[in-house]
Amino acid sequence: MSADGRAWRFPGNILMAAIRILFLGDVVGEPGRKAVIEQLPLLKLSEGLDFCIVNGENAAGGKGITPRIAIDLLRAGAAVITTGDHVWDQQEIVDYFPTEPRLLRPLNYPQGTPGAGSVVLETAKGRIGVIQAQGRSFIQPPLENPYLAVEKEVERLRADGVTTLVLDMHAETTSEKIAMGRMLDGKVSLVVGTHTHVQTADETIFPGGTGYLTDAGMCGPEESVLGRSIESVVWRFKSGMPTRFPIAKGPVRLCGVIVEIDPETGRCLAIRRLSMRVAEDAVSPP
Numbered sequence: 197m198s199a200d201g202r203a204w205r206f207p208g209n210i211l212m213a214a215i216r217i218l219f220l221g222d223v224v225g226e227p228g229r230k231a232v233i234e235q236l237p238l239l240k241l242s243e244g245l246d247f248c249i250v251n252g253e254n255a256a257g258g259k260g261i262t263p264r265i266a267i268d269l270l271r272a273g274a275a276v277i278t279t280g281d282h283v284w285d286q287q288e289i290v291d292y293f294p295t296e297p298r299l300l301r302p303l304n305y306p307q308g309t310p311g312a313g314s315v316v317l318e319t320a321k322g323r324i325g326v327i328q329a330q331g332r333s334f335i336q337p338p339l340e341n342p343y344l345a346v347e348k349e350v351e352r353l354r355a356d357g358v359t360t361l362v363l364d365m366h367a368e369t370t371s372e373k374i375a376m377g378r379m380l381d382g383k384v385s386l387v388v389g390t391h392t393h394v395q396t397a398d399e400t401i402f403p404g405g406t407g408y409l410t411d412a413g414m415c416g417p418e419e420s421v422l423g424r425s426i427e428s429v430v431w432r433f434k435s436g437m438p439t440r441f442p443i444a445k446g447p448v449r450l451c452g453v454i455v456e457i458d459p460e461t462g463r464c465l466a467i468r469r470l471s472m473r474v475a476e477d478a479v480s481p482p
Contacts, residue, residue: 214456214465215321215360217247219388221395221451222280223255224416224423225443229265231450231474232415233272240273243454247317247324251364251390251412252299253279258423258443260285263292266299275317276300276326280366280391281335302330302366304345314349316358322459325358327384329376331367335391342372343379350383359462362386370396370410377408385457385464388412393422395451399467407464413451418473420444448474 218239223229229252236248250269252261260282266289269277276298283301284290293299293311303313314327327349329342346363353361361384365376373389380387382404388411389396395413402408416423421430424441432439449471456466 213321213459215246215319215324215459216244217249217324217362217386217455217457218243218245218470219362219364219386219412219452219455220248220250220415220470221412222251222253222390222393222414222416222423223269224393224414225254225256225258227443227445227448228414228416228423229255229269231448233268235450235472235474236273245454246321247275247319248273249276249278249326249362249364250274250415251280251366252277253282253366253390254414254416254423256286258441260289261299262286262288263296266292266296270296270298274298275319275324276315278326278328278364278366278390280328280330281337300326300328300364302328302339302342303349304329304340304342306340313345314353316353316356322360323358325353325361327353327361327363329363329365331365331369331372331391333372334368342367343376346376347379350380354383360385360457360459361462362388364388364390366390368392373410374408377402377406381406385462386453386455386467388453395469395471397469399453399469401464401467405461405463407453407455407457407467409453409467409469412453413449413471415450415452416448417444417446418449419446447476450474 377387393414
């Protein structure tokens with residue numbers, strides 16, 4: 197977003213209706229997923245969205261995702277669900293991956309790992325490809341080189357005629373994400389980071405036309421430490437003793453990014469951060 201608060205726009209004429217894509221950051225626990233399920237249909241209408249991507253890797257009690265939660269997010273309007281380092285925390289998800297191509301795990305897992313790291317979906321405005329990758333600094337497990345894996349996959353998809361491409365770069369360090377965005381400038385439509393749960397304010401469009409945001413943030417309890425109970429996290433830091441980190445309660449903040457993409461060239465035309473507070477009474481009970 198520019199200094200005056202407007203969306204960052206790429207200069208030039210827009211000849212065709214742009215593809216409006218929403219990416220929501222890490223969904224944290226029951227409060228986060230309830231808010232997303234409740235608000236996503238409303239956001240699709242109010243923002244005129246064509247395609248929605250949700251990172252669901254913390255949706256099941258803050259650790260991983262279950263088949264039931266994945267189904268609920270897809271029914272709410274998510275076109276694709278990405279994950280990250282907690283992808284395998286719920287055992288039942290392993291057998292579900294081969295049955296649902298819209299649920300992604302990081303691309304740079306070894307060959308033979310259940311599921312896939314990319315998917316291409318048909319839409320009214322053309323095909324949209326989504327890729328998921330995981331960094332290697334200060335994050336487990338250690339995976340294959342994400343830059344080589346993503347570069348190869350982007351080349352494959354572009355050779356197949358897919359121009360609108362979105363990458364979720366799930367990584368701890370900002371440098372890994374920025375380097376990925378710079379490497380892919382002009383080759384993909386959007387590179388957005390996940391994992392830290394803290395939304396950054398560096399949304400931009402690189403010279404080659406690739407939209408970029410270092411971290412989308414989280415969809416989880418606002419009064420928390422990364423979605424977890426404040427008291428338990430502070431106690432851990434003060435005492436150095438192990439403890440549980442329950443999901444916090446209270447109002448939820450939905451964080452993400454909205455982009456407009458030229459369907460012919462795949463260039464990002466506009467990028468805007470999303471950060472909205474959802475009061476507890478705005479989320480329907482189960």
